[in-house]
Amino acid sequence: MSEAAEIKIEQAERKEARANTILYVDGVSVTFDGFRALNSLSFYVEPGELRAIIGPNGAGKTTMMDIITGKTRPDTGDVLFRSDVDLTKLDEAEIANLGIGRKFQKPTVFESHTVFDNLLLACSGGRGVFQALFHRLGNAEKLRIEQTLETIMLVDKRDETAANLSHGQKQWLEIGMLLMQEPELLLVDEPVAGMTDSETEQTAKLLRSIAIDRSVVVVEHDMEFVRDLDCKVTVLHEGSVLAEGRLDHVQKDPRVIEVYLGR
Amino acid sequence: MTDYRQKYQMTPVIGWLLRDRGGMILLSILIAASILIPVGNLIVPEGSALHVPTWMMSLLGKYLCYALLALSVDLIWGFCGILSLGHGAFFALGGYAMGMYLMRQIGDRGVYGNPELPDFMVFLNWTELPWYWFGFDMFWFAIVMAMFVPGLLAFVFGFLAFRSRVTGVYLSIITQAMTYALLLAFFRNDMGFGGNNGLTDFKDLLGFSLQSDSTRASLFVASAVMLGICYILARCITNSRLGKVLIAIRDAESRVRFTGYRVEYYKLFVFTVSAVMAGIAGSLYVPQVGIINPGEFAPALSIEIVIWVAVGGRGTLYGAVLGAFIVNYAKTFFTGVMPEFWLFFLGGLFIAVTLLLPKGVIGAVPAFGSPDRQSVLAGLRKRISNGRANQGGKA
Amino acid sequence: MRIVMTAVLTAVRPRFVWRISVPGLIAVCAICAVIATTMPHPAHAFSDEELRNVTEKLNVKSATKKIKAIDAMAADGDPRVAPILNAMLEGNLFVRDSDEHVVIGAKKGKVWSHIDIVSGEIVGESSSKELSKIKVNNRLRGALRDALAALNLFSKDIVVRTAAVEQVMDARDPSMLPLLDRAIEREEDPTLLARMELAQATMALAAGETPKQRMAAIDVLASETTPQIRAVLSQFVASAEAEGYEPEVIAAAKGALKSVEGRLSMWQTLGDVYRGISLGSVLLLAAVGLAITFGVMGVINMAHGEMIMIGAYTTFVVQQVFASIFPSGSPWSLMIAVPAAFVVAGLVGIVIERCVIRFLYGRPLETLLATWGVSLVLQQAIRSLFGATNQQVMAPDFMSGALELSNGLVLTYNRLWIILFSLIVVGGIAIVLRYTAFGLQMRAVTQNRRMAGSVGIRTGYVDALTFGLGSGIAGIAGVALSQISNVSPNLGQTYIIDSFMVVVFGGVGNLWGTVLGAFSLGIVNKFLEPVAGAVLAKIFVLIALILFIQKRPKGLFALKGRAVEA
Structure with a gap:
């Protein structure tokens, strides 16, 4: 077979792999001061999929999130959204407006605002300065906010300042804010860190219900929680994918055991 | 709260204002002062107990300009977390624009009697007016420039700084560098702004003598009205959705970005608006004090503005006005009675307010303070542990 | 009279x-x-x-x-x-x-x-x-x-003769030529003879009648490197064409002018570099304490300049004490002032940290305001104690005077000492940070406070000592700067903005960045000065810095990665 033909076939294969993905990460590497945070990381997420990403500390989970959401630029590699939008060329706000929502590891909400205002600010719609200046609260928006308040179980905290919420409630509020953005893809970083068991269970339920009509990528340490999610799992190690599959499948993988339990 | 929202859906501005207790008090005082003080000065005869001497009216007028300047700083620092240590520069630029108009108004009454050129240019053997002085013989042009020049500088500076995400103390340091560079530049005679001496010896404003009581009363009223208008404007901004975005930026900038807002545009907008307000304050200040010189660009003065805001209570707008009056009255008092204690007082104020009164005087008043007020010591203790946690997280 | x-x-x-x-x-x-x-x-x-x-x-x-x-x-x-x-x-x-x-x-x-x-x-x-x-x-x-100067050429006193030669050379009066010729015949001192021959050539160039005489004069002048000779040659070149001298003479003069100019501009550049390094060392001294308090601890200490001022006043007090108790030892007072300034400024720093800054960790903007307040109080305190006027700090003998290189480059000893001193101070800090237990603890606390605390480091003490170290070094800087600035309550204000610029430019948390930042800012400033004048040069540097921070918000040597962005 000629070389050109080979390249052609390879391109076609890559195109096929990209097609029908909501998120396509291919060969992404990034280096900080000589430290390789991501090493040729490749994986993809299908529309409507719920995906858990696990890995020990320093595996590159948060850096991966940073790259997808435009906070960090990769040294090499492709990051495509809806199989054709190149995310490496856009900034955070543009990526957010495309329909990718991100929840931080540490719950980050607008502490001086009420729960209602937090959701209002996240509400999809005009993001322009003057749109914001002359914005009037419409009934449709209000209805959506009320619905979300119900989804995230914070109806009675509606007019409370976000600073006064408990840790778990802040996590939910943040998820609620992501829902208000109406993203196609949700990236959720350690949503149950510091939560009680019952809160954890409720959060898992919440995420599963969200995942019904959108793609969700969850980064998590907590194995029980990942089991609760009941989805495909990707194991990261030293900046690249170590194993991928159902949780009980990857748990049997000797390399995963080695990474998690030490050698 | 919800009731108000529904009730005033059609006229939200009035709704906000009625609910804004501090603002209502401030606006009432401003309206009362702009009627009573000129009456007390112009109509009540001298010697009466109710007579307001001209010097006091001018002093209060000067405080009003400072209050407007403090308001502009509170708008960015209190609501958007942008600590500008160079706002004196915008104030001074506004002041210079007005000063240039007043210089042109002198006409041939200067020492050298040159109808076109201000005295200092004649002294420097300049033969014609530099191009950037053209148009300043027209009042409207000077007023437009007093807003446009600070606004443009803020826009360009802010565009560069916010786009490349210079935040926090880095931004504070470069705003300080900005005003320092302008200070050095305006000291140069070649700049054509009177060098070291600045612009002074003004005679008329719109044909009225600056020395007359009625002109001074008009300037006082103009300052009070302008402060009121800018207050309402600032309140409209902070109460709008844009204002909520600004507060959100102050609290969690990256969250705002990931929510899809272009943070830099929002900062740029409010920074520019704030600079324009500072420029207006400067242009009202200069005819009342009768001089503008490069000293107004000194970085130390710009830092002082911040303490006015902090003393009054940051993020409240009316607190900034109150703080400007408190600190400047103290300055007048100390420099008059015991000048050597002024810096001790001012320095102590910086320390005490940041340590003990993070919400300023307003925050200490029960009616305005937050419901969960705590003792000063308990607050400190909490702050230490918070500080530690923050630093640990940061490293 | x-x-x-x-x-x-x-x-x-x-x-x-x-x-x-x-x-x-x-x-x-x-x-x-x-x-x-x-x-x-x-x-x-x-x-x-x-x-x-x-x-x-x-x-x-x-x-x-x-x-x-x-x-x-x-x-x-x-x-x-x-x-x-x-x-x-x-x-x-x-x-x-x-x-x-x-x-x-x-x-x-x-x-x-x-x-x-x-x-x-x-x-x-x-x-x-x-x-x-x-x-x-x-x-x-x-x-x-x-x-009279020409007549002095025959003085017995070599100093008088030297002065006379310079004056004759400046006057460039061809009528002095015969006198100079006679002086040359008698002169025995070789250096002075060379100067006289140069003066002779200068005049001969103007007065010389044959092309041969002119060529000989040009030859002598071509090997010189002073602005004076450049002026002589360029004047000659300008007039030579008008006077219709021989083309080979004009060409030779032009060639000589070019070589003189080339060497002069090289010396000029060297001089600028030296002056830049000298300014850089001053900036470095002023900023290096800040590199610790701001760079390592992240504390914006606006009272840093006042620590420098305290160091300078300590120098002054130590000198006064020496002068009254032990007058013969006063040249050594500077040696005592260095540790004294370190201790005094360091203690003041520790007090500030314990009383103010420790309540404000993690809130840089508030720290900035509170320490600004501290700086105002310190300024006024010094003003009340010592008065607002400048105090005179004497320079010891080994620091006065200058090393005069030929070609007009003058290296004053105090500047040379300050360059050396700044390097010693930076070296000392590097050693403390890298090789001492305290340095290790300090790095541990700044990298991970909670972890450091849990392995038994008393983080509060380390904070206080680190801040004390930064302040103490500012005090030491004050000793050096008292030699070149006015010792007044405003001393600190002069340096505070520059110090922050250096640290921000060099990159926070990086000692070598501070060193490089200080020297490059110093050199850039001094190269701009001849072109734009001192004030404009400073304005340009400030604007350039503002623009630079846009490009690299974290300075020249920024740490990259997730940790520093949070």
Whole structure:
């Protein structure tokens, strides 16, 4: 077979792999001061999929999130959204407006605002300065906010300042804010860190219900929680994918055991 | 709260204002002062107990300009977390624009009697007016420039700084560098702004003598009205959705970005608006004090503005006005009675307010303070542990 | 007024030098007379008659003619001419109305004594009415001074001769050429001889008549490297074309000019680099303490400048104490001031950290405001204690004076010491941070406070000591800066903005970044200064820094990665 033909076939294969993905990460590497945070990381997420990403500390989970959401630029590699939008060329706000929502590891909400205002600010719609200046609260928006308040179980905290919420409630509020953005893809970083068991269970339920009509990528340490999610799992190690599959499948993988339990 | 929202859906501005207790008090005082003080000065005869001497009216007028300047700083620092240590520069630029108009108004009454050129240019053997002085013989042009020049500088500076995400103390340091560079530049005679001496010896404003009581009363009223208008404007901004975005930026900038807002545009907008307000304050200040010189660009003065805001209570707008009056009255008092204690007082104020009164005087008043007020010591203790946690997280 | 002048009364050999003061002129003239008479055959260039004739020519109205006469008098290096010219310069040369003779007048009470120009004897007395002064104007004074300088070429004192050569070279008066030629014949000192030959070449260039003479002069000049010679050559090049000199002469002159200019610009560049390094070392000293408090701890200490000021005042106090108790040891007071300033400023720093800053960790903007307040209090405290005026801090002997390289580059010792001192301080800090237990603990606390605490490091103490270290180093900087700045309560304010610029430019948390930042800012500033002037240069540097921070918000040597962005 000629070389050109080979390249052609390879391109076609890559195109096929990209097609029908909501998120396509291919060969992404990034280096900080000589430290390789991501090493040729490749994986993809299908529309409507719920995906858990696990890995020990320093595996590159948060850096991966940073790259997808435009906070960090990769040294090499492709990051495509809806199989054709190149995310490496856009900034955070543009990526957010495309329909990718991100929840931080540490719950980050607008502490001086009420729960209602937090959701209002996240509400999809005009993001322009003057749109914001002359914005009037419409009934449709209000209805959506009320619905979300119900989804995230914070109806009675509606007019409370976000600073006064408990840790778990802040996590939910943040998820609620992501829902208000109406993203196609949700990236959720350690949503149950510091939560009680019952809160954890409720959060898992919440995420599963969200995942019904959108793609969700969850980064998590907590194995029980990942089991609760009941989805495909990707194991990261030293900046690249170590194993991928159902949780009980990857748990049997000797390399995963080695990474998690030490050698 | 919800009731108000529904009730005033059609006229939200009035709704906000009625609910804004501090603002209502401030606006009432401003309206009362702009009627009573000129009456007390112009109509009540001298010697009466109710007579307001001209010097006091001018002093209060000067405080009003400072209050407007403090308001502009509170708008960015209190609501958007942008600590500008160079706002004196915008104030001074506004002041210079007005000063240039007043210089042109002198006409041939200067020492050298040159109808076109201000005295200092004649002294420097300049033969014609530099191009950037053209148009300043027209009042409207000077007023437009007093807003446009600070606004443009803020826009360009802010565009560069916010786009490349210079935040926090880095931004504070470069705003300080900005005003320092302008200070050095305006000291140069070649700049054509009177060098070291600045612009002074003004005679008329719109044909009225600056020395007359009625002109001074008009300037006082103009300052009070302008402060009121800018207050309402600032309140409209902070109460709008844009204002909520600004507060959100102050609290969690990256969250705002990931929510899809272009943070830099929002900062740029409010920074520019704030600079324009500072420029207006400067242009009202200069005819009342009768001089503008490069000293107004000194970085130390710009830092002082911040303490006015902090003393009054940051993020409240009316607190900034109150703080400007408190600190400047103290300055007048100390420099008059015991000048050597002024810096001790001012320095102590910086320390005490940041340590003990993070919400300023307003925050200490029960009616305005937050419901969960705590003792000063308990607050400190909490702050230490918070500080530690923050630093640990940061490293 | 007592005017001291140097007159040279020289026989061919030996040469004598005297200082003559106007009131004592008579006495001196009497001595002159004695010498004149005791010397059997003084080898005068002029005969008595010639001297008299040439001097009488001064009795004209026209300044130009007077200058001609002066030049004629000086031309032969006759030692007797100097007192006459001096008298003329002082306004003491008169024409006697009775016989139109030129005499030197000396006032004695109301009476003027007439002193003969040749013999130096008193030849008469009169009131001032009978004497008319030979008038001098500024142009003439210049000519007189040049002529006197030329005569000084024959002084016995090498210092006087050296000064005379420089003056002759500056005057560039071709009429001095014969005099210079004679001086060269007699000169024995090789350095001075070289200077004289250079001066000769300078004049020969203008006065030379044949192309050969000019070429020889150009050859001599081409190897020199001073702005003076550059001026001589460029003037010659400019006039040579107009005068229609030979093309090869013009070409040679142009070539010589080019080589002189090339070497001069190299020296200029070297000088700029040195001045830049010197400024950089000052910036470095001012900023290096901040590199610890701001760079390592993340504390914005606006009172940093006041720590420098405290160091400077400590120097002043130590010096006062030394001067009163132990005057002979005062040159060593600077050695004591260094540790003293470190301790005093360090203690003040620790107090500030314990009382103010520790409540504000993690809130940089509030820290900035509170420490600004501290700085105001400290300034006023110093003003109340010491007064608002500048205090004088003496420089020890080894720091005064200068190392003068040829070509006009002057390295003052205090600047050299400060460069050295700044490097020692930075080296010391690097060692403390890297190799001591305290440095290790400090790095541990700043990297992970909670972890450091849990392995048993008392984080509060480390904070206080780190801040104390940064402040103490600022105090040390104050010792050095007291040598070059005014020691006043405003000393700190002068350096605070620059210090922050250096640290931000170099990159926070990086000592080497601070070093490089300081030196590069210093050098850039000094290279801009000749082009734009000192103030504009500073403005340009500030603007450049503002723009630079846009490009690299975290400075030259920023740490990259997730950790620092949070």
